[in-house]
Amino acid sequence: MTxxxxxxxxxxxxxxxxxxxxLDGVSLDIAPGEFFGLLGPNGAGKSTFMSLVAGIRSLDxxxxxxxxxxxxxxxxxxxxxxxxxxxxxxxxxxxxxxRNLRIFGELYGLRGxxxxxxxxxxxxxxxxADRRKGLVKTFSGGxxxxxxxxxxxxxxxxxLLCDEPTVGxxxxxxxxxxxxxxxxxxxxxxxIYSTHYMEEATRLCSRVGIIDHGRILALGTLDELLARLPFxxxxxxxxxxxxxxxxxxxxxxxxxxxxxxxxxFRPRAGYSMSSFYRLTEEHGLAPRLFTSQRPTLEALxxxxxxxxxxx
Amino acid sequence: xxAILILVKKDFSILVQDKVSLLLTFIVPFVLIYVFGxxxxxxxxxxxxxxxxxxxxxxxDNPAAASLVDALRAExxxxxxxKFVARDKTTRPLEEPxxxxxxxxxxxxxxxxxxxxxxSTRTVGAHLKIYSNPRNDIEAQMVTGVLQKTLxxxxxxxxxxxxxxxxxxxxxxxxxxxxxxxxxxxxxxxxGGDEGAIRARIAGGDLGFGQLARRGxxxxxxxxxxxxxxxxxxxVVGKDVKSPAATMLVGGxxxxxxxxxxxxxxxxxFWEKQGGLFQRxxxxxxxxxxxxxxxxxxxxxxxxxxxxxxxxxxxxxxGIEIGGHVGLLVVVCTFAAAACTSFGMLIASxxxxxxxxxxxxxxxxxxxxxxxxxxxxxxxMPQFIQNFSRLTLVYWSMEGFSxxxxxxSTFAELLPTLGCLALIxxxxxxxxxxxxxxxxxxx
Numbered sequence: 001m002t003x004x005x006x007x008x009x010x011x012x013x014x015x016x017x018x019x020x021x022x023l024d025g026v027s028l029d030i031a032p033g034e035f036f037g038l039l040g041p042n043g044a045g046k047s048t049f050m051s052l053v054a055g056i057r058s059l060d061x062x063x064x065x066x067x068x069x070x071x072x073x074x075x076x077x078x079x080x081x082x083x084x085x086x087x088x089x090x091x092x093x094x095x096x097x098x099r100n101l102r103i104f105g106e107l108y109g110l111r112g113x114x115x116x117x118x119x120x121x122x123x124x125x126x127x128x129a130d131r132r133k134g135l136v137k138t139f140s141g142g143x144x145x146x147x148x149x150x151x152x153x154x155x156x157x158x159x160l161l162c163d164e165p166t167v168g169x170x171x172x173x174x175x176x177x178x179x180x181x182x183x184x185x186x187x188x189x190x191x192i193y194s195t196h197y198m199e200e201a202t203r204l205c206s207r208v209g210i211i212d213h214g215r216i217l218a219l220g221t222l223d224e225l226l227a228r229l230p231f232x233x234x235x236x237x238x239x240x241x242x243x244x245x246x247x248x249x250x251x252x253x254x255x256x257x258x259x260x261x262x263x264x265f266r267p268r269a270g271y272s273m274s275s276f277y278r279l280t281e282e283h284g285l286a287p288r289l290f291t292s293q294r295p296t297l298e299a300l301x302x303x304x305x306x307x308x309x310x311x
Numbered sequence: 312x313x314a315i316l317i318l319v320k321k322d323f324s325i326l327v328q329d330k331v332s333l334l335l336t337f338i339v340p341f342v343l344i345y346v347f348g349x350x351x352x353x354x355x356x357x358x359x360x361x362x363x364x365x366x367x368x369x370x371x372d373n374p375a376a377a378s379l380v381d382a383l384r385a386e387x388x389x390x391x392x393x394k395f396v397a398r399d400k401t402t403r404p405l406e407e408p409x410x411x412x413x414x415x416x417x418x419x420x421x422x423x424x425x426x427x428x429x430x431s432t433r434t435v436g437a438h439l440k441i442y443s444n445p446r447n448d449i450e451a452q453m454v455t456g457v458l459q460k461t462l463x464x465x466x467x468x469x470x471x472x473x474x475x476x477x478x479x480x481x482x483x484x485x486x487x488x489x490x491x492x493x494x495x496x497x498x499x500x501x502x503g504g505d506e507g508a509i510r511a512r513i514a515g516g517d518l519g520f521g522q523l524a525r526r527g528x529x530x531x532x533x534x535x536x537x538x539x540x541x542x543x544x545x546x547v548v549g550k551d552v553k554s555p556a557a558t559m560l561v562g563g564x565x566x567x568x569x570x571x572x573x574x575x576x577x578x579x580x581f582w583e584k585q586g587g588l589f590q591r592x593x594x595x596x597x598x599x600x601x602x603x604x605x606x607x608x609x610x611x612x613x614x615x616x617x618x619x620x621x622x623x624x625x626x627x628x629x630g631i632e633i634g635g636h637v638g639l640l641v642v643v644c645t646f647a648a649a650a651c652t653s654f655g656m657l658i659a660s661x662x663x664x665x666x667x668x669x670x671x672x673x674x675x676x677x678x679x680x681x682x683x684x685x686x687x688x689x690x691x692m693p694q695f696i697q698n699f700s701r702l703t704l705v706y707w708s709m710e711g712f713s714x715x716x717x718x719x720s721t722f723a724e725l726l727p728t729l730g731c732l733a734l735i736x737x738x739x740x741x742x743x744x745x746x747x748x749x750x751x752x753x754x
Contacts, residue, residue, distance in 0.1 A: 054594035057754070084594035086587035093586075107595055151591065161594070
């Protein structure tokens with residue numbers, strides 16, 4: 001985290017929906033210029049946290065400030081500094097891309113030449129300037145997602161909240177969004193990015209908070225988080241009657257989890273890999289059955305919760 | 312075949328789970344059948360409307376005139392009004408000059424005046440006056456029919472008196488008494504009966520025409536009576552209106568479709584919520600109030616435009632005259648549009664989903680239009696429904712259109728109606744805003 005006062009500061013934030021605690025004592029600080037990732041499975045509380053930061057919902061207890069001001073107050077100036085890319089494609093499908101941007105720009109007080117200039121800029125930035133007159137309903141999913149992002153950038157926010165902005169889109173559009181966000185972040189834009197894709201958090205975020213059941217389970221840079229794993233690599237092999245005995249024996253030397261019919265063996269610190277190869281030979285298993293992977297955020301999530309991000 | 316049965320079973324399972332479809336499939340038609348049944352008195356021992364206010368001014372001291380008033384009182388279709396109630400609640404008998412202002416104020420739409428000279432010594436027959444405000448064609452036709460039936464049932468007695476009076480003046484008392492005695496003797500000889508009693512009835516004017524009218528068996532009896540009874544018709548309101556039927560038709564259907572249009576607009580809130588548009592807006596400098604009131608304002612504008620366009624179409628197609636009343640018509644349309652929009656907002660605020668909102672709206676709109684007078688006159692319905700209809704915005708909207716286009720009311724005369732529409736709008740919007748606050752539309 002960079003020095004200076006945080007742009008977003010949450011302290012013991014609790015949010016309930018009836019009997020369900022969507023956020024349970026969330027505390028974290030996000031510095032200006034950070035690309036902060038909120039990684040967790042569906043229903044973990046990511047969107048709820050985003051909506052609290054955006055001032056759409058009120059928190060039940062704790063404090064949450066954006067740029068030093070409580071979000072509950074929801075002052076107009078605080079809202080002008082913030083852009084939200086909702087999880088769903090929040091656009092008027094019957095209107096053109098340009099008309100949509102004009103509406104949202106005007107709501108943020110942009111008028112005349114300034115509005116035209118900003119519309120031109122964001123359309124160009126997301127790569128759909130040539131389709132500005134096209135109706136949104138005629139766009140591909142990827143184009144709609146890019147326009148969804150463009151609408152949040154019109155008023156040049158200082159803080160951008162991206163709530164799973166790449167759900168269900170093609171790799172080309174995803175890359176375009178990533179590159180744009182990384183460029184904007186380099187230019188000083190603070191980004192809070194929620195996702196359940198480990199790869200996205202790894203690629204984009206300078207710091208990540210892992211969230212599940214409304215609690216922050218781990219918080220830090222990628223290196224800091226991975227350093228919490230008690231192994232340096234993960235060995236995967238298919239779950240079958242052939243490998244059943246091996247999996248049992250490996251349990252004595254580390255953790256063995258089974259996900260989607262694949263065993264994941266994470267050896268304890270100091271475990272010698274030569275012991276592993278000897279065991280596979282004893283069981284008559286071919287080396288091609290085994291793959292070795294560097295530890296990932298998903299492995300950390302599994303370590304922390306006993307579940308995968310997709311569960 | 313097995314697949315067909317499985318799929319049919321699946322559709323029934325979905326139907327059972329879908330409360331809106333169940334509502335539209337069973338409850339809506341049932342309620343409408345019930346309302347129509349009440350209006351058209353299906354399976355009723357007393358067919359026909361009841362309790363239509365009818366003012367009666369009796370200026371005659373003829374006993375037959377009093378029995379005519381009694382006959383009108385006995386007719387269930389009418390609620391006979393003979394008293395004028397002053398502001399200080401004191402009462403006096405209604406007088407003919409009272410009728411026009413009270414009819415313009417829509418206290419009643421029909422009145423019968425029995426003049427002092429109901430039976431004249433100069434002409435044969437009876438003379439009556441009927442005042443009317445036939446703002447609803449169907450109602451006016453029905454009332455005229457029932458009035459004629461009742462009047463013709465009582466008029467023969469008056470006719471007999473008229474003939475006796477003229478004969479007495481022409482031939483003198485003695486010769487008339489001799490004539491009556493000879494007729495009574497002849498009737499008693501031919502048909503039986505007490506000669507003295509028959510003579511007394513003839514002298515009192517009972518010449519047997521009453522039985523002719525009551526039985527209605529004789530062809531042309533009604534026609535004969537209508538020639539003998541001179542009914543002077545006075546149309547108090549709407550004399551200059553060229554297309555009275557179209558005026559009501561367009562008003563009723565315009566309100567109905569306005570309700571559907573603004574409800575669809577209000578339920579658009581659900582689509583915007585699902586699309587995440589509220590999230591985007593609320594994260595910016597837009598408040599919940601901004602969203603709600605923008606919807607309201609949009610609904611009012613849409614409603615105003617729709618109503619004005621439909622009335623202009625009515626002018627082009629049916630000659631509804633709106634030329635001289637554009638200003639007041641726009642005022643009424645604005646108030647009606649506001650009331651209709653508030654209704655749409657209420658439906659959206661009470662419903663959990665857009666589908667539910669559509670189902671509830673269809674039910675309530677059709678019900679309100681039925682009991683509010685958009686389809687048939689309110690006076691045709693039982694009293695409890697008439698009371699309920701006054702709580703509906705359809706009733707007051709129709710009232711406003713009628714006042715402007717039929718009665719050519721002034722702005723001051725419109726104020727009570729506008730006040731009722733404004734009150735409905737304020738009350739319904741207050742509930743809607745409260746529901747939106749505590750509801751989950753913005754979650």
